[in-house]
Amino acid sequence: MQKISFLMNGAAGKMGRALALGLGSRENMRLAAAVDTKPAEVDYGLLCGLGQLGLQQELDLAAAIRREQPDVVVDFTSPAAVMKNIRTCLELHTPAVVGTTGFTQADYKQVSKWCAEFNTPVFIAANFALGAVLLMRFAREAVKYLPHVEVIERHHDQKLDAPSGTAVTTLEMLAAERQPLAQGSTQEFERLPGSRGGELDGMRVHSVRLPGYVATQEVVFGAEGQVLCLRHDALSREAYVPGVAMAMEKIVTVKEGVLMQGLESLLD
Numbered sequence: 001m002q003k004i005s006f007l008m009n010g011a012a013g014k015m016g017r018a019l020a021l022g023l024g025s026r027e028n029m030r031l032a033a034a035v036d037t038k039p040a041e042v043d044y045g046l047l048c049g050l051g052q053l054g055l056q057q058e059l060d061l062a063a064a065i066r067r068e069q070p071d072v073v074v075d076f077t078s079p080a081a082v083m084k085n086i087r088t089c090l091e092l093h094t095p096a097v098v099g100t101t102g103f104t105q106a107d108y109k110q111v112s113k114w115c116a117e118f119n120t121p122v123f124i125a126a127n128f129a130l131g132a133v134l135l136m137r138f139a140r141e142a143v144k145y146l147p148h149v150e151v152i153e154r155h156h157d158q159k160l161d162a163p164s165g166t167a168v169t170t171l172e173m174l175a176a177e178r179q180p181l182a183q184g185s186t187q188e189f190e191r192l193p194g195s196r197g198g199e200l201d202g203m204r205v206h207s208v209r210l211p212g213y214v215a216t217q218e219v220v221f222g223a224e225g226q227v228l229c230l231r232h233d234a235l236s237r238e239a240y241v242p243g244v245a246m247a248m249e250k251i252v253t254v255k256e257g258v259l260m261q262g263l264e265s266l267l268d
């Protein structure tokens, strides 16, 4: 079997280590290189749990791609770094599967242009957990009938961006199905600034950041005499491995320079 070789970018991070282990343990995949801006002394296999590999984590993404020629780069780094990383992958004609969050609509447009310019595909998803993607699908159905809705997302306290990329995507999907609607009392006021959370088209979003959480999202619909709550918990980072693997298996078959978005695009 021809294995999919991948370079893990953001390899020292929480997601990077979990994905290197989960993907690198798959029969059809091979961890070719590990890149992070943090230096590391130990064998990367020991760091991520794959055992001694004779593979050193390295600092220079372009040099690692040139040397290893991986089939795909998997990027889970930081919102501040991801655009430059994608550009580096594309300039070297290497497809990328990107889970880093924080993209604006302008960023997506820019990536799409680069994909065409370098004739190389990129796959970006704000959430690679299948259950979370199904939650979005069910929420889109529910909001047609229950338009009063708020989102509560809970993450570990090291997360940089708020609300989460998944919460923003969920709200945008709901907004596409729902007429803008002011929710709550017209008389309401905040005793503490921000108490009612962020807002998109009248829908509120609340971001909880506490140690202990990985990622939880609740979409709560309220109507006269009833509340519907859809909730997904990512209990460990293993939750993301099958979704990232699906995207990798797909992208290595794509020959055009296109930007593919969202795990939902891979579901029937």
Ligand SMILES: NC(=O)c1ccc[n+]([C@@H]2O[C@H](COP(=O)([O-])OP(=O)(O)OC[C@H]3O[C@@H](n4cnc5c(N)ncnc54)[C@H](O)[C@@H]3O)[C@@H](O)[C@H]2O)c1
Binding pocket: 009, 010, 011, 012, 013, 014, 015, 016, 035, 036, 037, 038, 076, 077, 078, 079, 081, 082, 085, 098, 099, 100, 101, 102, 125, 126, 127, 128, 129, 240
């Ligand atoms: N799409 C999803 O399903 C999903 C799920 C979880 C997390 N995320 C996102 O993935 C990203 C990483 O999350 P995390 O919890 O692993 O964060 P983390 O801080 O634990 O890890 C990020 C790693 O990236 C490294 N890094 C930063 N800039 C870099 C660069 N230019 N090149 C190489 N490495 C670089 C850091 O040194 C760090 O080791 C975040 O944007 C997070 O929101 C996405």
